[in-house]
Every structure is written in C-alpha cells, then in structure tokens.
Amino acid sequence: MTESVRAPLGRGEHARRRVLRAALDVLADDGMPGFTVESVARRAGASKATVYRHWPTASALLVDAMDAEFRPVPEVDTGDLRADLVALLTAFAASFTDSPFPKLMAAFTDAAERDPALGEMHAELTRRRREPLLRVLDAARARGELVDDLDAELVVDLLAAPFFYRRLVAHRPMPPELPGAVVDHVLAGVRTQG
Amino acid sequence: MTESVRAPLGRGEHARRRVLRAALDVLADDGMPGFTVESVARRAGASKATVYRHWPTASALLVDAMDAEFRPVPEVDTGDLRADLVALLTAFAASFTDSPFPKLMAAFTDAAERDPALGEMHAELTRRRREPLLRVLDAARARGELVDDLDAELVVDLLAAPFFYRRLVAHRPMPPELPGAVVDHVLAGVRTQG
Numbered sequence: 001m002t003e004s005v006r007a008p009l010g011r012g013e014h015a016r017r018r019v020l021r022a023a024l025d026v027l028a029d030d031g032m033p034g035f036t037v038e039s040v041a042r043r044a045g046a047s048k049a050t051v052y053r054h055w056p057t058a059s060a061l062l063v064d065a066m067d068a069e070f071r072p073v074p075e076v077d078t079g080d081l082r083a084d085l086v087a088l089l090t091a092f093a094a095s096f097t098d099s100p101f102p103k104l105m106a107a108f109t110d111a112a113e114r115d116p117a118l119g120e121m122h123a124e125l126t127r128r129r130r131e132p133l134l135r136v137l138d139a140a141r142a143r144g145e146l147v148d149d150l151d152a153e154l155v156v157d158l159l160a161a162p163f164f165y166r167r168l169v170a171h172r173p174m175p176p177e178l179p180g181a182v183v184d185h186v187l188a189g190v191r192t193q194g
Numbered sequence: 195m196t197e198s199v200r201a202p203l204g205r206g207e208h209a210r211r212r213v214l215r216a217a218l219d220v221l222a223d224d225g226m227p228g229f230t231v232e233s234v235a236r237r238a239g240a241s242k243a244t245v246y247r248h249w250p251t252a253s254a255l256l257v258d259a260m261d262a263e264f265r266p267v268p269e270v271d272t273g274d275l276r277a278d279l280v281a282l283l284t285a286f287a288a289s290f291t292d293s294p295f296p297k298l299m300a301a302f303t304d305a306a307e308r309d310p311a312l313g314e315m316h317a318e319l320t321r322r323r324r325e326p327l328l329r330v331l332d333a334a335r336a337r338g339e340l341v342d343d344l345d346a347e348l349v350v351d352l353l354a355a356p357f358f359y360r361r362l363v364a365h366r367p368m369p370p371e372l373p374g375a376v377v378d379h380v381l382a383g384v385r386t387q388g
Contacts, residue, residue: 106307110300154375155379157359166351169320178348
C-alpha cells in the first residue's frame with residue numbers, strides 16, 4: 001500500500017478510526033517488527049501526539065485495532081446442522097483468503113507469546129469467534145441430532161483448527177470443498193444414529 | 195536466559211552450533227522484532243563477522259536454526275492404529291508444552307508471512323512433521339482398518355491442527371487426555387465397520 005496525501009487528523013472519532021485502519025495496514029505489511037506508534041502515525045498521516053492521545057502504548061493500539069478487525073463470523077441458524085456448520089466454516093475460510101486477516105493473525109500470534117495482555121486479548125477474540133459454532137452445535141444437540149456426551153469445545157477445535165493450520169502452518173491450499181469435508185469428517189463421530 | 199562468559203568462538207562446527215542455539219534463544223525470547231545478526235552474535239558470544247562467515251543473512255540463519263529444532267517426531271509402528279496415533283500426538287503435544295517450540299513456531303509463522311523463502315521452509319518443515327502420521331495411516335489402510343477413499347492428508351490436518359490451534363490461537367490448556375480424544379473423534383469417521 002502506498003501512502004497518500006491526507007487531510008490533517010483531528011481529535012475525534014474520525015481520527016481514531018483512521019489510526020486503527022493504519023495500524024492494521026502496518027501490521028499486515030510489516031508485522032510486529034515494524035509495528036511502532038511512529039510507523040502507525042506516519043501511515044495515518046497523524047502526529048505521534050495524536051496517537052498517544054488515544055492510546056498509551058503500541059500494544060494498547062494493537063489490541064483495539066485487532067478488536068475492530070476480528071468481528072465474529074455471521075450468525076446462521078437454518079436448523080440444518082451440516083448446512084449451518086459449512087456456512088460458518090466457509091465464511092471462516094474466506095477470511096483466510098480474502099483479507100489481511102492471516103497476516104494479522106500471524107503477527108498477533110507472535111506478539112501474544114511475549115505480551116500476556118495481548119495473549120489474553122487473543123484468547124478472548126478467539127472465544128468470540130468460536131461462539132457461533134458452539135450455538136449451532138448446542139441447537140443440534142437440543143434437537144437430538146448429536147450424542148448426549150458431546151464435547152462441544154473439542155468439536156469446535158476440530159472444526160476450526162484446520163483452517164488456521166492449513167493457511168499459517170502447512171501453507172497448503174484451501175479448496176472450496178474443504179469446509180464440507182471437514183464438517184463431514186467431524187460429524188461422522190458425533191451424530192446420533194438414525 | 196542470562197548471558198554467560200564463554201570461550202571465544204572459532205570457525206568450525208562448534209561455533210556454528212553455538213550460533214544456531216543462540217539464534218533459537220533470541221527467537222524464543224524476543225521474537226522476530228529482536229532477531230538480527232547482531233543480537234544473535236551477542237547471545238552466542240561471537241562477532242558479527244563470525245556469523246556472516248556461515249550465513250549471508252539473518253533469514254538464512256533462521257532457516258538453519260529452525261531446521262535443527264523442528265525434528266520430526268519419533269517413528270512408531272506397533273500395528274495398533276489408535277495407540278500409534280496417540281503416541282505421535284502425545285509427543286506432538288509435549289513439544290508444545292515442554293520446549294521453546296511454541297514461541298519459535300509463533301515467531302516463524304509471522305516471519306513466513308513476509309518472506310517467501312521462509313514460507314517455503316515452513317511448509318517443508320511441516321511436511322516432515324506430518325510424515326509419521328501419514329505412514330501410520332497408510333499402514334492401517336493397508337491392513338484394511340480404514341475406508342478405501344480415505345483422504346489421508348485431511349485426516350492428518352484434523353489430527354495435528356488442534357494442538358497448534360489450542361496453544362497458539364485459543365490459548366487453552368492441553369490436558370493429557372487430549373491426544374486420545376482427538377484420535378477417537380477423527381477415527382470415528384474413517385474406520386471400516388467391523
């Protein structure tokens with residue numbers, strides 16, 4: 001991304017949003033090695049003083065920027081367990097291919113290893129992203145479609161983890177049929193018979 | 195880790211190993227933001243010239259250091275599919291709890307997003323770590339214990355991914371029974387009946 005000439009930033013919400021957007025751009029392009037208040041201010045066309053007016057540290061800015069980016073995936077509830085899970089995982093897979101999300105995830109994962117406050121934030125962001133999957137599983141269990149002793153948290157791990165792993169660790173492709181294949185494999189072990 | 199007084203480094207294999215060890219220490223403690231030839235040389239008690247004699251860039255040094263660390267998990271082949279997979283995943287889980295491995299993984303994952311050479315190296319290291327799981331699955335398929343149309347690569351994703359995800363993304367605990375639970379869930383969908 002190239003820097004553009006921008007109007008000077010004021011004190012308000014508009015300035016805050018521009019800095020948050022610049023923070024994500026810097027993080028996606030340069031990772032944590034390049035993530036400083038100075039580099040974010042430069043990208044936003046703001047002074048360091050403007051950034052410090054809103055955030056005391058680069059870590060605090062990073063947490064707010066990631067909170068704005070890591071929106072939970074949309075709710076689905078068609079009542080069809082397989083279709084709902086495939087829809088959620090398809091949105092999940094898209095976030096790994098269409099957006100700066102994977103680069104942000106990688107940078108944040110690394111930073112969280114060295115900063116306990118970021119680690120807690122990372123855990124909380126992940127928890128929010130897991131909720132729609134948990135709700136779909138709970139609804140299916142209430143309908144009697146899943147075994148009574150279902151370990152829903154483990155099932156969510158099995159459903160969600162392959163997308164992180166493929167993109168960030170194995171560097172393997174994520175074909176469009178992957179969400180369906182993951183759902184079918186995972187459901188095979190936890191559906192009630194009949 | 196504190197720096198200790200060390201004998202001056204020579205040119206040979208001993209010096210090379212000490213620098214590789216120092217590179218992993220720096221990476222685990224400081225992540226990519228602190229990973230420079232200078233910081234590794236300082237940690238190893240070596241001159242920058244000594245490091246540059248073996249590696250042209252910090253990236254080249256990082257690749258060699260990670261190659262030394264990411265040893266494939268041990269081979270197992272008892273002929274019992276569940277026991278073999280649980281043994282492999284237990285070793286895998288241990289590498290996420292006992293060693294600097296998760297911090298190194300996080301730093302390397304971030305760096306690989308910005309450096310294609312590191313990305314290829316990361317993919318290759320991951321491929322090596324997957325091989326023992328693939329061999330155990332192939333052997334079980336040859337014994338007729340798994341469905342004929344098994345997608346072994348996907349099954350390896352489902353088996354391996356939850357450990358990365360729990361430790362590095364969800365920041366959730368990995369209890370000793372996790373490998374067995376993951377194996378049981380994944381095998382439920384791919385075992386032949388009877």
